Amino acid sequence: MTMELRESEKAIDVYGEYDVVVIGGGPAGIAASVSAAKNGSKTLLVEHYGFLGGMGTAGGVTNFAGLYGRRNGEMVQLVHGVVDELLERLDRLGGLNKPQDGMQGRIRVRSYDTSSYKCAADQLLLHHGVDILFHAHAAAVLKDANRITHVIVETKSGRRAIRANAFIDCSGDGDLAAQAGVDFEVGDGHGSGLYPTTMFRVGNVDAEIALKAVGEFKAINDFMRLAQEKHPNKYQFPRDGAIIRPQINPTEWRVNVTQIKNAQGNAVNGVDALELSRGEIEGRRQVAAYFEFLRAEVPGFSNAYIIEIAPQIGIRETRRIKGVYQLTGADIEGSAQFEDSIGINAWPMELHTSGGVQWVFPTSSTRAYNDLPWRMLIPRQVDNLLVAGRCASATHEGQSASRASGGCFVMGQAAGTAASLFTGGAFTDLPVTSIQQRLINDGATIEN
Structure with missing residues (x-):
């Protein structure tokens, strides 16, 4: 009521x-x-x-x-x-x-x-x-x-x-x-839209190794595919088309990979307070899971740490x-x-x-x-x-x-x-x- x-x-x-x-x-x-x-x-x-x-x-x-x-x-x-x-x-x-x-x-x-x-x-x-x-x-x-x-x-x-x-x-x-x-x-x-993303940055990346491994946009997605083939029950990525790129300081990298859905599988509605609240929590869950993959599977990231999770979910x-x-x-x-x-x-x-x-x-x-x-x-x-x-x-x-x-x-x-x-x-x-x-x-x- x-x-x-x-x-x-x-x-x-x-x-x-x-x-x-x-x-x-x-x-x-x-x-x-x-x-x-x-x-x-x-x-x-x-x-x-x-x-x-x-x-x-x-x-x-x-x-x-x-x-x-x-x-x-x-x-x-x-x-x-x-x-x-x-x-x-x-x-x-x-x-x-x-x-x-x-x-x-x-x-x-x-x-x-x-x-x-x-x-x-x-x-x-x-x-x-x-x-x-x-x-x-x-x-x-x-x-x-x-x-x-x-x-x-x-x-x-x-x-x-x-x-x-x-x-x-x-x-x-x-x-x-x-x-x-x-x-x-x-x-x-139709009840959905452009899916939001929770952005995050990681630091202490070995820039020389990382750039050789994933310097191109496509390369990180190849690592994701290989990780899923090796560990099908461990890694479930929210989307294809991940983008990770170095910042001005090449030991810091931005990560654009999460995708936030609501309970129906549609894009989180950014003007619905309850959906937005749940989306913030889900975004940080995905960040933690993806960071585990980066450290374990991607060259140059084994000693990395999370510098920042964006203050809010990225609404498109x-x-x-x-x-x-x-x-x-x-x-x-x-x-x-x-x-x-x-x-x-x-x-x-x-x-x-x-x-x-x-x-x-x-x-x-x-x-x-x-x-x-x-x-x-x-x-x-x-x-x-x-x-x-x-x-x-x-x-x-x-x-x-x-x-x-x-x-x-x-x-x-x-x-x-x-x-x-x-x-x-x-x-x-x-x-x-x-x-x-x-x-x-x-x-x-x-x-x-």
Whole structure:
């Protein structure tokens, strides 16, 4: 039986008034808040952890994916703008690795130290005058017709109301949009979605031996197969397509191998509190089991130890708003170009399915990337709200590519830029050419 309690009405203090309020401090939120502030808007970023970086820090991802893509056969950086400032600060702190290629040279990532990322992100936002409210999350909204007037946040000091002219949902889960009544989809629409992963890092690896043994992506999966053949009752791996790679310090390696399911075998629902709680426990169980395999079966790891298990399970997909346009899998495969382009997505479809990972690359050999359209940031029901990051408007397949950090930086910078130009009315009325020109002036890459 479901029980309900009524909370008595109480007054809520107003925390402040801003031009722009950004919810969520991952790549999209970082880019959105910096772009809004550097273009003259009084900006607040609200983040429920005590640090920035989103899944890149809280989820232990430890690399930027989707910044690089193949143009005319050459792998080049295609995502620029705010991210360049962040990379520069990371490098200055000694926390940025050289580019690493994978998938037979079809992808390129930049790995980083998570502690350096946290510091670099703080520095970047403070440099541009962004106010930051940590340990707070969006709990409700107040609206006047089709406009949000205030967001209500839960903090250690109790509930607070924040007023703004424009709001940007970069929460990853579409929390603000859902509370504001925006239409959305969850996962693949069939009770599952992209499966989450609990990331972890190991230290004291013999780098020379390990690199010879598992320096290629495929090699670790060969070791897993051999271990299962030798010990069929001992090793049960959660998925194929494991990825283990060295960090800046080659004695430290990141491990991306777990896959978290619910009791029905579907992907854990990241917006269901009970499933998420059970998933955290299951993720750590899988980490311990896989670490036992690494030490026993993989050269170079016999004396390794676990440095860190990510603070939270790594969520790939939850809510996706149904905006003015939904990015599709066909857009990724077909290297789609849009007149209202706000930048480039250079990551392929990366579909974490049950027991494995399916990669789908663009078919073009000269333009192995696609544009991201302005329309995918615009919800239909709320006039002064934009949504950027993995919860932006896309199909299940389209989101599997655009959710990577490269695309999130692009969407966030566009959203923050648009919010700085927004004087009222509806975001649908804002001329996209004005947004594009400001983005180009701020270093972003728009090809059309």
